[in-house]
Amino acid sequence: MLLSxxxxxxxxxxxxxxxxxxxxxxxxxxxxxxxxIRFTASYPKAKAKKVHAYVKEALHxxxxxxxxxxxxxxxxxxxxxxxxxxxxxDGYLKLRLDPRRNPPEAFEHMKMICEGVxxxxxxx
Numbered sequence: 001m002l003l004s005x006x007x008x009x010x011x012x013x014x015x016x017x018x019x020x021x022x023x024x025x026x027x028x029x030x031x032x033x034x035x036x037i038r039f040t041a042s043y044p045k046a047k048a049k050k051v052h053a054y055v056k057e058a059l060h061x062x063x064x065x066x067x068x069x070x071x072x073x074x075x076x077x078x079x080x081x082x083x084x085x086x087x088x089x090d091g092y093l094k095l096r097l098d099p100r101r102n103p104p105e106a107f108e109h110m111k112m113i114c115e116g117v118x119x120x121x122x123x124x
Contacts, residue, residue: 026121030114032107037097039110043121048090054120055093058113067093082106093117 028041043051052067060079064070067088075086081103085096095113097106 028114028117028121030110032099035098037095037099037102037107037110039093039095039114041093041114041117043091043117045091047121050120050123051093051117052088054116055088055113058109058116 024044026041026043028043030039031037041051048068055061056064056067059077059082061067061077063078068090070086070088072086074083076083082097083101085094087094095110097110099106
């Protein structure tokens with residue numbers, strides 16, 4: 001029994017350490033359903049400033065001074081074009097849009113942002 005708890009503790013602390021130090025893996029996805037358009041990206045923390053700058057420019061997020069630690073459930077972009085859920089950390093980004101509350105071209109714009117983030121991450 002004690003051995004089981006020790007192993008469980010080691011697994012939990014190892015996963016916590018991985019989150020603290022980040023990892024160098026990159027995972028980017030975009031999906032569309034009737035209820036949401038979802039864009040998620042996890043990437044090396046060292047590239048966070050470049051990714052944040054690109055996303056801020058692509059969505060015109062000039063009212064956000066910093067995207068290091070942001071979570072806004074019902075965010076309206078300053079230009080009034082999109083209403084979305086935004087979660088951003090160094091090394092992680094998640095955008096969710098309701099297609100019924102956003103313009104028809106929202107999915108195409110999210111695909112463009114996805115491709116842009118891929119290009120930013122591919123740069124040295």
